[in-house]
Amino acid sequence: MDLDFNAEELAFRDQVREFLATALPAEIRDRMHRSDDSHIRDDIQNWQKILHAKGWGAPAWPVEFGGTGWSKTEQYIFETECALADAPAQLAFGVKMVAPVLMRYGSPQQQQYFLPRILAADDWWCQGYSEPGSGSDLASLKMKAERDGGDYVLNGQKVWNTLGQFADWIFCLVRTDSSGKPQRGISFLLIDMKTPGITVRPTRLLDGTFEVNEIWFDNVRVPVANRIGEENAGWTYAKFLLGHERTNIAGIGASKRELARLKQMAAAQPKAGATMLQDPLFATRIAQVEIELRALEITNMRVIFAEAKKHAPGPEASMLKIRGTEIMQRLSELQMEVLGPDALVYRDSSGEIARETSTYLNLRKLSIFGGSNEIQRNIIAQMILGL
Amino acid sequence: MDFSFSDEQQMLLDTTRRFISERYDFEYRNTVRDSADGWSRETWTALGELGLLALNIPEQDGGIGAGAVGTMLVGNAIGEGLLLEPFLSSAVIATQAIVELASTQQRERWLPTLASGELIAVLAHDEISTRENPLQVETRAVRDGDGWSIDGNKSVVYHAPAANLLLVSARIAENEIGLFAIPSDAAGVQLLPCVTVDEQSAAAIVLKDVRVSGDARLGGDAKVALQSALDIGLAALCAEAFGAMQKILNATIEYSRSRVQFGAPIGSFQALQHRMAEMLMHLEQARSMSYLATSQCTDPDPLARRAALSAAMARMGQAARYIGQQAVQLHGGMGMTDELNVSHYFKRLLAFELRFGSTDQHLEIYRLRLQAA
Incomplete structure (x- = not known):
């Protein structure tokens, strides 16, 4: 047993670090460091183009589709180093979500058209899964798709669509049959956002931001050729998508970065003639989260190691999601607490928003989205414990 | 031992609640929030007409002299309604400082206009x-x-x-x-x-x-009077926070009854029932501590007062954090939106934790006293 990376993996890590030090534009790094989303579309796209030029545009794709062919460990190292370096996270909806579905279930025409465009950041993808009545119980979704010649005609509403305001394409789960079990009548469609009848309405969140949308479909015509795989088999593809690409679900790199920032903040914050970092109670709180993170990092590597031996990631991903999001939320609480009453000021006289407070509010989403932590616990109980 | 309220106190609570339900619903409140000032002069004047701005002015100065319990009950209602007007700042804290320190001439000059709402201090x-x-x-x-x-x-x-x-x-x-x-x-x-x-x-x-x-x-x-005004304000802030906690828990229970997933209201799932049971226990512990803060905020023994108020803040801070976070969680994505009142209560409860010293600071104050004893 060896908990450390081997020489080859360390060499790979150094190579990634060197690349990040030279290739990540300073202005993007600075904005990410300040959680400044004002240029988020350009920042994500420009970074994707830089990665693509290096041949690293799709860390988890096989080489035949233009991916790196990296091992799970290398992917993990890459994502961790990117987060530590304040690189923008790749837009998951394209590279990590619809692309694996295309590679596994898409037609050759779909693969040839869409995959290179995802890699080159030509298309911005978003997701149409949840509906007002279908969140945790996704299979109950109702958005109708009725056949009319060579088209489906779509009517309905999607919610919690992230960053769809910038999207060129959306992948949607739609109802093509209501007669049987809910899971049986779902199809998986790729939809051009420019199609007439699509309306995107931003949802104002508690921190004042607009990162999610409602999307309304009013008689939207989608060619049948834009369906993935079989009609009514969309649930299989959706499950494949949800179970895929979870190497980074624990967010170890991002949490390490925020832990380091927390310590810096605490060391700079005066407390009783010393600093908050020297305050026994606060330092104990940091110690608790640091220890939990260290444990999760090792657990994450154990999962990656086990995954390398078999095909798909198992229900262990639920564990990583729950603990990983809890750690990120805890770090955001502590960063806010370091500030004391300064955290009260949400928008100061110059209009600046308090990063730590808004991040704390915003990150409550982590335990809700991507399968709420309650749903993840159900998965653990059923799939791991067999209850 | 008596945890009941007098008729006058109950009337004060009922009057404030009625005013808020009739004149300050969530929609109106958000209009006020989005206005240039961020608070409503009209509401403020109406609060003055109801006598609520004279609660902390002694009867001999022409006020109501409702005391800490009366202030607590009105504070509950203000937290329930998420009011944005300067009740705590002007009608409780600043008024108390003036009552404690001001000369006869100064009282005559400021207290009547504080009571009517013309003067905001x-x-x-x-x-x-x-x-x-x-x-x-x-x-x-x-x-x-x-x-x-x-x-x-x-x-x-x-x-x-x-x-x-x-x-x-x-x-x-x-x-x-x-x-x-x-x-x-x-x-x-x-x-x-x-x-x-x-x-x-x-x-x-x-x-x-x-x-x-x-x-x-x-x-x-002004040291003694300052501490007194701050402590009475702290107890009133605890009362506001309790009002907000009660409302956000009620909203969560209601939501769990109406939100159907997997063919059943989510409130029928045991995991969520236990969560809400836990929230209720936090709420009741918070209510007890709000009572403690109210009854001790005027204690002439500064050490006993400090210990009681810090105990209240430390315990209620934990309750505010747990109830607020779980209320958002149980509402799912809807809890993250500006549209529902849940996120607004959540933010009010966060401010409660930050305004008069953090939960950890109050724990520390309590610990130091325990170690010194």
């Missing part, structure tokens, strides 16, 4: 240096002929942009703090307005050679 006391010791004031007042010249920096004063009168604490000598009434438009006073996380208007205040006459000073050494 705020206590400008907090500074970076008061975070660890509430009486460590670094703003200085020096003699200037018959008057005073005041210099210093005050941080996040709730509702300062709404106030006509600032009650500024300033150090006069090594062991003496004075309280000075300064019109907010006086020369040398600069307000740096901000919006707080719970959507209230506030400001940092810069005082540069602010000259006031001798009669601007309230009483003599």
Whole structure:
């Protein structure tokens, strides 16, 4: 047993670090460091183009589709180093979500058209899964798709669509049959956002931001050729998508970065003639989260190691999601607490928003989205414990 | 032992609740939030007409003298309604400071207009240096002929942009703090307005050679009165927080009854039932501590008072954090939106944890007393 990376993996890590030090534009790094989303579309796209030029545009794709062919460990190292370096996270909806579905279930025409465009950041993808009545119980979704010649005609509403305001394409789960079990009548469609009848309405969140949308479909015509795989088999593809690409679900790199920032903040914050970092109670709180993170990092590597031996990631991903999001939320609480009453000021006289407070509010989403932590616990109980 | 309220107290609560349900629903409240001032003069005047701004003015001064219990009950209702008006800042804290310190002449000048709402006063006391010791004031007042010249920096004063009168604490000598009434438009006073996380208007205040006459000073050494006003304010803030906790839990229970997933209301799932049971236990512990804060906030023994108030803040801070976070969680994505009231209660409860010292700070105060005993 060896908990450390081997020489080859360390060499790979150094190579990634060197690349990040030279290739990540300073202005993007600075904005990410300040959680400044004002240029988020350009920042994500420009970074994707830089990665693509290096041949690293799709860390988890096989080489035949233009991916790196990296091992799970290398992917993990890459994502961790990117987060530590304040690189923008790749837009998951394209590279990590619809692309694996295309590679596994898409037609050759779909693969040839869409995959290179995802890699080159030509298309911005978003997701149409949840509906007002279908969140945790996704299979109950109702958005109708009725056949009319060579088209489906779509009517309905999607919610919690992230960053769809910038999207060129959306992948949607739609109802093509209501007669049987809910899971049986779902199809998986790729939809051009420019199609007439699509309306995107931003949802104002508690921190004042607009990162999610409602999307309304009013008689939207989608060619049948834009369906993935079989009609009514969309649930299989959706499950494949949800179970895929979870190497980074624990967010170890991002949490390490925020832990380091927390310590810096605490060391700079005066407390009783010393600093908050020297305050026994606060330092104990940091110690608790640091220890939990260290444990999760090792657990994450154990999962990656086990995954390398078999095909798909198992229900262990639920564990990583729950603990990983809890750690990120805890770090955001502590960063806010370091500030004391300064955290009260949400928008100061110059209009600046308090990063730590808004991040704390915003990150409550982590335990809700991507399968709420309650749903993840159900998965653990059923799939791991067999209850 | 008696946990009942008198008829007068119950009437005070009922009147305030009725006013809020009729005149200050969530929609109206958000209109107020989005307005330029961020609070409603109309509502404020109406609160004055109901007598709620005279709660902390003694009867002999023409007020109601409702005491800490009356203030608590009105505070509950204000937290329930997420009011954005300066009740706590002006009608509780600043009024209390004036009642404790002001001369007859000053009382006659300020108390009637405070009661009607024409005058809004705020206590400008907090500074970076008061975070660890509430009486460590670094703003200085020096003699200037018959008057005073005041210099210093005050941080996040709730509702300062709404106030006509600032009650500024300033150090006069090594062991003496004075309280000075300064019109907010006086020369040398600069307000740096901000919006707080719970959507209230506030400001940092810069005082540069602010000259006031001798009669601007309230009483003599203000340390005891300052602590008293802050403690009564703290108890009232606890009451507001309790009102918010109760509402956010009720909203969560309601939502869990109406939200159907997997063919059943999510409130029928045991995992969520246990979560809400836990929230209720936090709520009831918080209610008890709010009662403790209310009954001890005027205790003449400063050590006993400190211990009780810090215990209340430490326990209620935990309750606020747990209930607030779980309410958002159980509402799912809807809990993250600006559209439902849940996120607004959540933010009010967050501000509660930050305004009068954090949960950890109050735990520490309590621990130090325990170790010294």
